[in-house]
Amino acid sequence: MVNTYRSALFVSAAALLSLLTACGDGGDSASAPRTLPGTAAPATTDGTTAASSVEPTATAATPSPATSRPGTPGRSDRCHTSELEATLGRNDPGAGQENFPVILTNTSSRTCIVHGYPGAAFVDASGRQLGPDPERTPGTPATVKLAPGQNAWSGITFSNPEISGARTANPDALLVTPPDERDPLKVSWSAGEVPVSGNESTVSVTPFDRGPGS
Numbered sequence: 001m002v003n004t005y006r007s008a009l010f011v012s013a014a015a016l017l018s019l020l021t022a023c024g025d026g027g028d029s030a031s032a033p034r035t036l037p038g039t040a041a042p043a044t045t046d047g048t049t050a051a052s053s054v055e056p057t058a059t060a061a062t063p064s065p066a067t068s069r070p071g072t073p074g075r076s077d078r079c080h081t082s083e084l085e086a087t088l089g090r091n092d093p094g095a096g097q098e099n100f101p102v103i104l105t106n107t108s109s110r111t112c113i114v115h116g117y118p119g120a121a122f123v124d125a126s127g128r129q130l131g132p133d134p135e136r137t138p139g140t141p142a143t144v145k146l147a148p149g150q151n152a153w154s155g156i157t158f159s160n161p162e163i164s165g166a167r168t169a170n171p172d173a174l175l176v177t178p179p180d181e182r183d184p185l186k187v188s189w190s191a192g193e194v195p196v197s198g199n200e201s202t203v204s205v206t207p208f209d210r211g212p213g214s
Contacts, residue, residue, distance in 0.1 A: 078115065078180050079146060083108035086176045086185035089153070096163045100156045100191065102176055103211055106146035114152045114208045115143045116179030122171035122194055122203075130169040131196030134203040141179075141207035151211035159200040166195035179208070 089101035102120070106112060122130040134156070144152040161168045170193050175184040195201035 077111075077113055079104070079106060079108075079112035079178055081178055081181045081183040081185060083110075083112060084178055084185065086187050088174065088187050088189070088191070091191060093160070096160050098158055098160055098191075101153045102156055102174070102187070103151050103153045104146075104176075104178060104185075104208070105151040105211075106148055109148055111145060111147045113143060113145050114179060116141045117205055117207050118154050118179065119175075119177030119184065120156065120203075120205050121175045121184075122169070122189065122196075123173050123175055124169070125172040130171055131194065131201065131203065134205045137204050137206050139207050142209055144208055144210050152208040153211045154208045155206040156203065157206070158195055158203040161193055161195045164195065164200035165198065166201040167198040168193035169196045170194075 083106060085105045085107050087103045087105070089103055092099045092101075102118060104114060104118075117136050120134045124130055137157075146152060156174070159166065171189040174187045174189050176187055177184040194203065
């Protein structure tokens with residue numbers, strides 16, 4: 001009877017130790033951000049493609065509430081879609097990567113805040129999404145205060161399909177949704193094919209940062 005009790009006690013202790021070890025694993029996995037070659041920073045204050053507000057047609061263009069951190073100023077006086085214009089900057093390729101800056105300009109008469117990642121989706125002429133939702137690059141979003149006429153930018157990055165061999169599609173537009181907003185801005189896409197599946201087909205987005213006109 002005593003031996004049975006001791007065996008049960010040993011098994012319970014071993015199970016508890018295993019549980020504690022499992023809870024501690026992976027805690028540092030997100031601490032080392034992945035670095036991407038090249039840069040998507042805008043080269044000029046002017047984008048290459050004008051944008052207009054449209055109704056959401058792709059789920060990837062509607063961000064989750066996590067695009068801004070709770071308690072940040074962006075929650076109360078954030079820039080709304082109707083107050084912004086989106087433009088696409090020039091590609092800045094490097095090391096097999098295609099890097100496009102997406103620039104949001106405050107077109108309203110008030111100062112507002114952008115904080116977080118954009119929602120983004122490539123779509124065809126009928127509004128159908130092409131490829132999966134872009135992934136967010138690791139990083140801490142900055143709180144960007146935009147006076148009227150100032151801008152913020154986020155980078156759209158993917159591997160050159162001719163090098164990666166990914167399956168591609170030629171989008172009609174890129175839908176960009178400002179952080180914590182539900183209505184996207186439609187940016188015409190004339191930069192050629194983008195990866196949608198297969199080898200190295202991931203499209204990445206960076207958090208918004210202060211633009212060259214801010």
